[in-house]
Amino acid sequence: MTTWNCSTDLEQRAGRIVRQGNENKEINIYSYVTENTFDAYLWQTIENKQKFISQIMTSKTPVRVAEDVDESSLNYAEIKALATGDPKIKEKMDLDNEVTKLKMLEANYKSNRYRLEDKVAKNYPEEIARTEKLIEAVKKDISNIEPQGDGENKFTSITIKGEKIFDKKIAGEKLLEAIKTVKINESKMIGKYRNMDLEVSYNFFTNAHDFSLNGAAKYSGELGTSADGNIIRLDNALEKMPEKLKRLEEKLVSTKEQLENAKEELKKPFEKADELKNKVLRLAELNNLLDMGEVEEKRNDNPLVEDVKRAIIDFCNREYEENYSYDEFSTLYPDMKHIGIAYTNTPDERHGIQFELDLEDYTATQYVNDVIVSHYDYVKENGSVEKALDVMKFEMENGDFSTFVAVDEDELRKATGMEIDDEGNFSKNGR
Structure with a gap:
């Protein structure tokens, strides 16, 4: 026999019977309630606690979505229903659960809607404007970049600290010397290469120097310890400009599509809005019919x-x-x-x-x-x-x-x- 209590006490009590080592192969567990009493509300309390516990134990978060009552909860719900004499009380209990679930779905809908509204009003337009501006900058740099020379040695010249150097080997050595003068947490403009400003900084996390070739846009990479290799790294960064332009153009098309899709999503209402509204109104009506004390307290x-x-x-x-x-x-x-x-x-x-x-x-x-x-x-x-x-x-x-x-x-x-x-x-x- 069980009287009402918290779900953990009920489970513990039953666990002393349903366990390994019990000499009885079959057992019966009886739960007694009194019809037309407050027992129904007490069993509802147990049911709600059991639902929450079951969601946690099964990794179902009650914050996002409340699933229907599981097997354990249904046992409590059935007992609760048996104790209910007034059909309006049973209806109220069912509506409580239904409204809770619908409001969680509505909260998810609103949360997604707020995100979409932010994106439509601000994020996507700003991203489109930034991307369009960057596309124009890269196009301008592609047209302004100094082409490489003909033949096996494509190097033309580099300017380091005001000195224009035409020999590739000397240029690489001078570049290494200039790099060493850049200290931690410092960014320094050390010269020009192929009509682009050459900026060098020290990256504390990689323990290496980074470069940035700056025109209308920026093209960056990491410098090494090889004199010839660093010149090649500068060229590689610039040779990737058409590839960068293509990625930006694809990104622009994609962002514009996302903006239009988001606008269409915002036109969609919460599909269960009418159901929620009707059930909330009915629940309020039942609360007034069943609990006049609460109504009186509300008036005061x-x-x-x-x-x-x-x-x-x-x-x-x-x-x-x-x-x-x-x-x-x-x-x-x-x-x-x-x-x-x-x-x-x-x-x-x-x-x-x-x-x-x-x-x-x-x-x-x-x-x-x-x-x-x-x-x-x-x-x-x-x-x-x-x-x-x-x-x-x-x-x-x-x-x-x-x-x-x-x-x-x-x-x-x-x-x-x-x-x-x-x-x-x-x-x-x-x-």
Whole structure:
């Protein structure tokens, strides 16, 4: 016999029976509940815990997708159903699970949509503009480059520290001498080769010197210790210019295609939006019918808190093109300490940015990769709960999506050691 308890206790209790060494080949485990009592809610608690545990044990993350109840969970669900006398309670329980799963699917849809919106509005156009500019630069360099000489020795000349050298062997030796003058963490312009400026720097990670031939664009490589070999390396970098141009042209075509595909994807609505809306409305209706105490408590909530809730719903409808009602707030945000307002990724999709409100402690927190980057205490900063709620309401009414996902570089550096580059990506030491 079992009474209700947490899923781990039930599993442990059963494990003392279903085990190796049991002298009985067949056993029966009985679970007793009382019909038309609160037992159904208690078994639902066990079911939810079991689902979470099963997802973790099977590497199914509940954050992304909640799979249907597994075999163990169904046992608890069946018991819960048997204890339910009112069919509306059973309907509410089923809707709770269905709405949770649909909202996770919707969250995935929105997350993908935010990424696509960023790409369509910023990333792809900027990438196209950069690539087009680079294509023109490479074309210009190809037309301006000094051609190699005829015959076996194609070397023409190189200028090092103002001295123009026509002998290839001497040129290689002079180049080696000039390289040795470049120190760690230093980049130095040491001459010209084939109408391109020759820049040399020391690479600490490879313990070698790198070169860059600079025209309208840059063509780089690594220098060695061979005098003749270094001249060949310079030529090889320049000979790859047509290949680089071809890659850039292919990249331009590909990026333009990605932009058009992303625009088409943005036209697609969340395919289960109507189903979710109908089930959320039905769930709210059932909650009102089954739990009048909760309705009464809701009526007695702080009116300023309710104003903030309405502002949050209005924000979601405004920024995410939703059509939520105030009555859906508790279903959309069951945890008042963690109210997700905005989520996005950096342009390279390597780092996630999240902003959430806490309506119990009246705070706002911004995360990067689940690390707290900024935390604002509205009561502490404004002196009272009333003023704190006024400020929260004002920010939700006047802020937009970009406001809440904008990361302060100083705060990011302090929290994670990362910096923000010109493209809006986060990295440590340029990596």
